[in-house]
Amino acid sequence: MKRWFVIILLLMGKCSVAQDVSITASAPGVVEMEQRFRLIYTVNTQADQFLPPDINDFSILAGPSTSTSSNVSIINGKVTQSFELKYTYIIEPVKEGAFEIQPAGVLVDGKKYASKPVKIEVVKGAAAQTRGGTQTTTARQQQDDPNRNQIKKSDLYTSIIVSKQKIYREEHLVATIKLYSRLNVTRLENAKLPTFEGFLTQELETPPLTSLNRERIDNQVYLTGVLKKYILFPQKTGTLTIEPLELDVYYQKPSDRRSRSIFDDFFGSYENARQKVISNAVNIEVEPLPKNKPYNFSGAVGDFNLTADIDKPEVNSNEAVTLKVKISGNGNLKYINPFDIDFPADFDVYDPKVIENIKHSENGAYGHKTFEYLMIPRRAGQYTIPKFSFAYFDSESKKYKQNTAGPFTIQVGKSTTDTSLDVATTYNKEDVQYLGKDIRFIHTKDTRLYKKDTFIFGSRWFYVSYLGILVVFFMVLFLRKKRIKENADIKRVRNKKANKYARKRLKHAARLMKQNQREVFYEELVKALWGYISDKMGIPVAHLSKDSVREELLIKHIDSQSIDSLLGIIDRCEYARYAPVTEETKMDTLYNDAIQVISKLQQKLK
Amino acid sequence: MKKISAIFILFIVTFVSVHAENQHNEWLDSANQAYTNGDYGQAINQYEMILEQGYESAALYYNLGNAYYKQNIIDQAILNYERALLFKPHDEDIKYNLEMANRLTVDRIESLPEFFLDVWIRNCINWFSSNHWAIISISTFVLALILISIYLYTRKYGVKKFSFWIGLIFILITIFSLFFSYHQKKKIIINDTAIVMSPSVTVKSSPDVSGTDLFVIHEGTKVWLQDEVGDWKEIKLSDGSKGWLRAEDIEEI
Numbered sequence: 001m002k003r004w005f006v007i008i009l010l011l012m013g014k015c016s017v018a019q020d021v022s023i024t025a026s027a028p029g030v031v032e033m034e035q036r037f038r039l040i041y042t043v044n045t046q047a048d049q050f051l052p053p054d055i056n057d058f059s060i061l062a063g064p065s066t067s068t069s070s071n072v073s074i075i076n077g078k079v080t081q082s083f084e085l086k087y088t089y090i091i092e093p094v095k096e097g098a099f100e101i102q103p104a105g106v107l108v109d110g111k112k113y114a115s116k117p118v119k120i121e122v123v124k125g126a127a128a129q130t131r132g133g134t135q136t137t138t139a140r141q142q143q144d145d146p147n148r149n150q151i152k153k154s155d156l157y158t159s160i161i162v163s164k165q166k167i168y169r170e171e172h173l174v175a176t177i178k179l180y181s182r183l184n185v186t187r188l189e190n191a192k193l194p195t196f197e198g199f200l201t202q203e204l205e206t207p208p209l210t211s212l213n214r215e216r217i218d219n220q221v222y223l224t225g226v227l228k229k230y231i232l233f234p235q236k237t238g239t240l241t242i243e244p245l246e247l248d249v250y251y252q253k254p255s256d257r258r259s260r261s262i263f264d265d266f267f268g269s270y271e272n273a274r275q276k277v278i279s280n281a282v283n284i285e286v287e288p289l290p291k292n293k294p295y296n297f298s299g300a301v302g303d304f305n306l307t308a309d310i311d312k313p314e315v316n317s318n319e320a321v322t323l324k325v326k327i328s329g330n331g332n333l334k335y336i337n338p339f340d341i342d343f344p345a346d347f348d349v350y351d352p353k354v355i356e357n358i359k360h361s362e363n364g365a366y367g368h369k370t371f372e373y374l375m376i377p378r379r380a381g382q383y384t385i386p387k388f389s390f391a392y393f394d395s396e397s398k399k400y401k402q403n404t405a406g407p408f409t410i411q412v413g414k415s416t417t418d419t420s421l422d423v424a425t426t427y428n429k430e431d432v433q434y435l436g437k438d439i440r441f442i443h444t445k446d447t448r449l450y451k452k453d454t455f456i457f458g459s460r461w462f463y464v465s466y467l468g469i470l471v472v473f474f475m476v477l478f479l480r481k482k483r484i485k486e487n488a489d490i491k492r493v494r495n496k497k498a499n500k501y502a503r504k505r506l507k508h509a510a511r512l513m514k515q516n517q518r519e520v521f522y523e524e525l526v527k528a529l530w531g532y533i534s535d536k537m538g539i540p541v542a543h544l545s546k547d548s549v550r551e552e553l554l555i556k557h558i559d560s561q562s563i564d565s566l567l568g569i570i571d572r573c574e575y576a577r578y579a580p581v582t583e584e585t586k587m588d589t590l591y592n593d594a595i596q597v598i599s600k601l602q603q604k605l606k
Numbered sequence: 607m608k609k610i611s612a613i614f615i616l617f618i619v620t621f622v623s624v625h626a627e628n629q630h631n632e633w634l635d636s637a638n639q640a641y642t643n644g645d646y647g648q649a650i651n652q653y654e655m656i657l658e659q660g661y662e663s664a665a666l667y668y669n670l671g672n673a674y675y676k677q678n679i680i681d682q683a684i685l686n687y688e689r690a691l692l693f694k695p696h697d698e699d700i701k702y703n704l705e706m707a708n709r710l711t712v713d714r715i716e717s718l719p720e721f722f723l724d725v726w727i728r729n730c731i732n733w734f735s736s737n738h739w740a741i742i743s744i745s746t747f748v749l750a751l752i753l754i755s756i757y758l759y760t761r762k763y764g765v766k767k768f769s770f771w772i773g774l775i776f777i778l779i780t781i782f783s784l785f786f787s788y789h790q791k792k793k794i795i796i797n798d799t800a801i802v803m804s805p806s807v808t809v810k811s812s813p814d815v816s817g818t819d820l821f822v823i824h825e826g827t828k829v830w831l832q833d834e835v836g837d838w839k840e841i842k843l844s845d846g847s848k849g850w851l852r853a854e855d856i857e858e859i
Binding site for chain 2: 342345346379380381383414439440441442443444448449450451452453456458465466469470476477480
């Protein structure tokens with residue numbers, strides 16, 4: 001059994017050596033004069049030798065005393081062990097000021113390990129609270145104990161502490177509401193928190209007020225606790241006032257009643273008291289942002305980064321593409337709105353999905369805000385989302401800054417369902433009457449093809465035909481003129497030869513007379529007369545009548561006797577053709593009369 | 607007069623015989639056959655082949671437009687219908703199918719109201735193609751000359767009066783149809799209209815990529831060309847809006 005124990009111890013020793021050796025020092029940061037306190041060095045392993053620190057500025061009341069504790073726990077078969085070796089001094093300050101206790105050290109396996117130096121501030125202080133100090137209190141301390149007496153204003157107060165008092169609009173500041181007390185505070189009630197008018201507020205998490213910290217203020221040690229912490233974004237310019245906080249504080253004070261019990265004397269007797277505490281009001285000077293705002297500035301103040309990307313650079317039409325725009329950084333992220341991006345006009349763009357991840361701390365609000373724009377391109381083609389920028393006011397450098405992203409190119413292919421959808425959508429805007437109708441069938445009849453860009457107008461043929469037509473026209477004109485001239489000549493000839501023709505006819509008539517062919521004779525005689533007149537006058541035979549002949553001859557100054565005899569002969573000839581022969585209509589008489597008349601006319605019509 | 611008409615007929619016959627070639631007609635027939643069978647891709651190829659050989663006609667463009675329409679390539683369909691209309695401005699089928707195709711385009715642009723006289727004159731001009739107007743001008747010229755001859759040689763007063771006035775009217779028609787023929791020819795040779803061929807085009811305020819975006823137009827929209835700088839063209843829509851776009855986004859009719 002003993003052997004096993006030794007082995008275990010040996011193993012433990014080995015184990016502890018294998019651990020990292022650390023030595024830590026602990027002592028209160030602020031102490032009052034004549035307040036005793038402990039200075040403890042803790043080593044996590046067995047030490048061969050303790051190298052004590054030089055403690056010159058304090059008087060050592062006791063120590064170093066050592067104590068060890070070891071702890072072995074087996075949880076679910078897993079063995080964990082810890083070991084602690086403590087060297088404790090009880091010391092008392094001798095003078096005021098800030099002091100540093102030089103590091104202490106330990107030797108473990110011949111190696112030296114040192115702690116960090118300890119800083120301790122000694123303040124004058126009326127009297128120290130007993131808490132953290134020794135349990136024994138002197139009579140003088142008890143007399144000065146503020147718990148016992150009527151409390152002074154400085155013993156219990158709250159304060160609103162702001163990180164900045166002069167800021168730009170929308171820049172953040174931190175307001176801390178703190179409780180300062182030298183009393184034994186037990187309870188806080190009826191807190192009336194400031195309204196923070198003119199600010200957007202965001203409460204920061206504060207540790208629960210289970211224990212108060214010690215803090216030195218005006219050479220006094222106060223117990224302090226943070227009641228609330230806010231991060232504020234001023235929304236107005238000018239002087240904004242943070243209203244005071246009102247709070248009821250319950251605390252314990254030693255009872256004045258004389259106690260009957262000896263236990264009361266021993267433990268001391270306390271009673272609860274209440275004090276209303278009103279904090280200070282704080283004025284904040286809010287400056288407007290500088291005037292030279294960029295065109296796209298929308299109120300973001302802080303320090304931001306802009307990143308953006310699209311999920312698919314190539315899609316088919318009617319498929320969704322997402323553009324993610326992420327703004328990360330520190331500032332009034334919460335109030336950044338989706339900004340204007342010039343999406344191609346053929347894209348259906350939906351309102352962006354906004355994802356916020358903002359953490360608030362004393363450094364302001366940091367995190368990121370993501371806008372997801374869902375776009376659906378409706379037609380094929382190459383589209384570009386142009387460069388877009390985000391402007392913000394950098395509160396550090398007090399300048400406006402621009403962050404840009406893009407441009408992005410999206411190649412949209414034609415989707416197979418594209419056209420049918422187009423038809424459906426485009427019909428909507430039109431009258432419905434054409435729905436279901438089809439185009440008309442192709443032309444198959446008129447299949448004549450022409451050489452490209454051949455026109456009749458301006459072609460050689462065109463000009464030639466025009467010219468030809470004109471030439472023909474003038475030719476006709478010319479021929480006609482010539483003919484008229486010739487016709488005129490014919491008249492003259494006929495006039496000249498009228499007598500000759502007449503004589504020819506008369507000779508023929510004389511021959512007929514001898515042959516006794518009466519009818520032909522009369523006809524020939526009439527023809528001879530008519531022909532003569534026609535030739536002489538230049539009038540076609542067809543246009544001649546007895547009346548017109550009389551008129552024409554009268555114009556030519558022929559005496560009416562001759563005219564009468566001429567027309568009489570014609571009459572008699574025509575009569576003789578159908579009636580029995582009389583003296584007047586005998587062939588030889590008529591023949592002689594005709595010769596007479598013609599010779600007469602021949603003389604007069606020259 | 608017989609001589610003139612003989613020349614005229616000769617002229618028409620030569621024109622037709624020179625330009626109608628059998629081989630291309632065969633191609634056209636087989637393309638039409640492919641269309642009838644529903645093989646629109648094949649039809650498009652053959653029609654385009656005829657065009658590549660340098661032949662064209664209203665029917666060819668119209669049929670090609672139909673084939674594109676059936677293939678759901680609306681911008682090409684509109685382009686070819688518009689080209690067909692240049693040759694046969696008053697063809698009901700072409701107008702109807704163009705209207706159908708235009709209903710499938712995205713942009714609906716309100717047209718500016720036009721002065722009635724402009725519309726009237728344009729309708730008048732569009733009644734015939736350039737070649738028809740040219741033939742009309744020649745025919746009326748011939749008729750006018752005949753009437754002038756009658757006027758010169760007739761002795762009857764009524765006929766003289768009649769032929770004078772009618773002849774004058776024919777001369778006016780000749781002059782107008784000459785002008786119209788020239789106008790129709792110019793319309794085909796000088797392309798002042800175009801069809802947007804890119805699915806979506808952003809029209810800029812200046813011939814530069816950095817110009818302000820004015821509006822977006824889509825394939826199949828008809829635009830009127832105004833000006834040209836480098837490979838940028840200034841266009842005008844039927845509602846009067848103007849802007850610049852790249853030449854590659856449009857195709858001239």
